[in-house]
Amino acid sequence: MILKNISRRDFIKSAFVGFFLTKTPAQPDFSVHENNDFSMTVDGDYVVINGWILLKSDVEIE
Amino acid sequence: MKYDLNTERNYKHKKYDVCICGAGVAGITLAVELASKGKKVALFEGGAEKYTDTSQSLYEADSVGLTYYGISGCRLRYLGGTSNHWAGRTMLMQPIDYVHRDYFPLPGWPIEKKELDKYKDRAFSILGLNSNSLDAPKIEQLRTSSMKRVGYGSTPPVRFGKKYYKELMQSKNIDLFVNASLTDLRLDDSLEYVNKLKITNYNNKTFEFSGKKIILAMGTVENARLLLNCNSQLGKGIGNNSDFVGRCFMEHFQVFMGEYSINPENPLWSSGVKLEFFPTDKFALDKKIGTSVISFGKADSRSYGRLKAIKKVIKESVCPSDTLTKFTKNIFDFNCPGDGVITTLCEQSPNKKSRIRLSDKKDSLGLFRVSLDWQINELDKRTIKTLAIETAKEFARLDLGRVKLKEYILSDEIEEKLGAHCHQMGTTRMAKLEKDGVVDMNSKVFGVNNLYIAGSSVFPTGGGVNPTLTIVQLSLRLAEHLS
Numbered sequence: 138m139i140l141k142n143i144s145r146r147d148f149i150k151s152a153f154v155g156f157f158l159t160k161t162p163a164q165p166d167f168s169v170h171e172n173n174d175f176s177m178t179v180d181g182d183y184v185v186i187n188g189w190i191l192l193k194s195d196v197e198i199e
Numbered sequence: 200m201k202y203d204l205n206t207e208r209n210y211k212h213k214k215y216d217v218c219i220c221g222a223g224v225a226g227i228t229l230a231v232e233l234a235s236k237g238k239k240v241a242l243f244e245g246g247a248e249k250y251t252d253t254s255q256s257l258y259e260a261d262s263v264g265l266t267y268y269g270i271s272g273c274r275l276r277y278l279g280g281t282s283n284h285w286a287g288r289t290m291l292m293q294p295i296d297y298v299h300r301d302y303f304p305l306p307g308w309p310i311e312k313k314e315l316d317k318y319k320d321r322a323f324s325i326l327g328l329n330s331n332s333l334d335a336p337k338i339e340q341l342r343t344s345s346m347k348r349v350g351y352g353s354t355p356p357v358r359f360g361k362k363y364y365k366e367l368m369q370s371k372n373i374d375l376f377v378n379a380s381l382t383d384l385r386l387d388d389s390l391e392y393v394n395k396l397k398i399t400n401y402n403n404k405t406f407e408f409s410g411k412k413i414i415l416a417m418g419t420v421e422n423a424r425l426l427l428n429c430n431s432q433l434g435k436g437i438g439n440n441s442d443f444v445g446r447c448f449m450e451h452f453q454v455f456m457g458e459y460s461i462n463p464e465n466p467l468w469s470s471g472v473k474l475e476f477f478p479t480d481k482f483a484l485d486k487k488i489g490t491s492v493i494s495f496g497k498a499d500s501r502s503y504g505r506l507k508a509i510k511k512v513i514k515e516s517v518c519p520s521d522t523l524t525k526f527t528k529n530i531f532d533f534n535c536p537g538d539g540v541i542t543t544l545c546e547q548s549p550n551k552k553s554r555i556r557l558s559d560k561k562d563s564l565g566l567f568r569v570s571l572d573w574q575i576n577e578l579d580k581r582t583i584k585t586l587a588i589e590t591a592k593e594f595a596r597l598d599l600g601r602v603k604l605k606e607y608i609l610s611d612e613i614e615e616k617l618g619a620h621c622h623q624m625g626t627t628r629m630a631k632l633e634k635d636g637v638v639d640m641n642s643k644v645f646g647v648n649n650l651y652i653a654g655s656s657v658f659p660t661g662g663g664v665n666p667t668l669t670i671v672q673l674s675l676r677l678a679e680h681l682s
Binding site: 180182183185187188189190191192195 | 588591592602603605
């Protein structure tokens with residue numbers, strides 16, 4: 138499963154990417170990792186990814 | 200008139216209309232109200248007018264269940280009691296708190312909401328609240344089917360010892376005794392009437408007092424501890440026919456549910472409104488869970504959001520208790536990435552296994568100390584998990600931002616991550632029937648005709664609300680009943 142096209146809304150992208158990558162947005166030198174494992178479940182209109190409760194429209198999963 | 204029992208030589212015995220043991224929020228409220236209605240009141244405070252280690256050390260206790268830092272340090276043992284470090288936040292019990300919830304392990308409040316609403320205005324006045332202090336601002340965009348806004352009062356905290364000092368000294372109807380610890384209650388031959396109180400000073404000299412009515416207002420732990428210690432005439436202690444004294448110790452769970460990132464385009468964040476959720480009655484009843492205030496502490500790079508206010512209160516309260524400082528170390532050390540943290544003031548359901556017992560250690564006055572076995576049940580875990588998930592969903596649905604829940608919320612490891620709010624409740628619970636509690640609907644101890652209990656130890660459920668306002672309302676109600 139690959140997570141792609143994370144919502145273009147910046148606050149979701151930056152926060153989600155920041156937490157997802159285990160560095161915080163406050164730290165300026167966080168790096169992007171690829172092919173991370175993540176857990177995902179679908180709960181009605183919501184998607185739970187690594188503890189994040191997102192709307193289905195926030196992400197695309199391939 | 201004030202008497203210091205450590206040094207008093209000239210006191211002449213009187214019989215009082217009411218003897219009140221404990222000069223905290225409940226005890227002082229009762230003394231002042233009853234005196235104003237012409238009753239002759241003796242008010243006994245185990246500590247002095249100011250903090251002393253000698254007095255505070257009598258609160259030392261063990262904790263054997265869930266990690267609980269506050270068994271000693273949450274409480275203060277001097278004039279004014281725990282109001283001396285009250286943070287000033289308060290709230291009314293919600294309508295759901297008076298509804299019979301059959302999924303709770305034990306019956307809830309046996310009185311209706313209107314019984315306490317009668318005393319709301321007077322209680323507001325005592326706590327320095329305005330009549331609209333607890334009106335929740337109506338924000339249409341925050342209206343959901345599962346969450347609502349509730350009204351919080353936040354006031355410069357009332358230190359009851361200071362506020363009422365002059366009145367206690369000058370009232371012709373109040374005799375205040377300090378350094379005066381209740382160490383025994385003696386029953387008459389019927390075993391249904393308290394005819395003597397034994398009050399002991401720090402030189403271990405004991406004085407005898409009597410009153411037509413006796414009120415225990417020493418706090419959740421001490422009210423139960425005293426009743427259990429009074430076991431020379433009744434083997435299980437006074438008021439303990441149903442084996443409820445000391446049981447159903449409740450707190451409000453403080454849980455760090457997760458972190459959040461805000462949607463800066465949502466106008467709520469620039470409006471100055473403080474965001475808090477509370478489950479609607481329908482949601483809680485449909486899901487068969489308890490309730491909780493859910494707070495969103497906004498962090499900044501320097502002060503970690505809501506924690507800044509907490510740290511400020513702690514610094515300024517000059518709390519002398521080292522245990523409380525240790526208890527809050529977690530807060531000082533906490534670091535928050537993102538925009539803020541989500542925390543709770545979560546209801547604990549009444550649980551017979553969550554209890555205080557007498558330990559085998561004695562204090563300097565000869566009373567057995569207590570051992571707290573604080574427990575959580577499956578209903579409480581489900582409450583926390585359900586509210587966390589629903590909060591995160593509503594946060595996203597309202598486009599306030601997005602929430603990342605802590606892993607332990609979604610697993611079964613919540614027990615290790617629980618904190619508490621120093622809201623100790625429930626150890627002499629109120630009930631309609633003796634089989635379900637310790638005191639009746641008028642706070643009278645079952646089986647003892649002239650013994651009453653005041654304070655949060657009588658709460659049969661704690662709701663998701665700060666307890667101080669309810670303590671004052673109940674005290675005013677009891678004063679009226681005894682008048």
